[in-house]
Amino acid sequence: MEKFDFEKSLKELEKTVEDLQKGEMPLEDSIKAFENGIKLSRECTEYLENAKQKIITLTDAENEEK
Numbered sequence: 001m002e003k004f005d006f007e008k009s010l011k012e013l014e015k016t017v018e019d020l021q022k023g024e025m026p027l028e029d030s031i032k033a034f035e036n037g038i039k040l041s042r043e044c045t046e047y048l049e050n051a052k053q054k055i056i057t058l059t060d061a062e063n064e065e066k
Contacts, residue, residue, distance in 0.1 A: 004043065004047055006044060006047050006048075009040050009043055009044055009047075010040075010044055012040055013037055013040040013041060013044060016033050016034075016036060016037040016040065017037065019033060020033055020034060020037070
């Protein structure tokens with residue numbers, strides 16, 4: 001499985017949002033872009049939640065050592 005690249009996915013999501021906001025794509029392309037944007041948004045959110053949980057775990061472990 002390919003490693004998730006948060007920065008790349010976030011840039012792609014930002015580009016998708018920009019393209020959709022322009023309103024110049026045909027409807028079918030807009031729907032596909034929207035679906036991809038939702039997928040990217042979910043992946044980025046999941047990645048951030050996992051990172052947050054890791055930070056909480058690490059800081060909790062450090063606080064217990066003190």
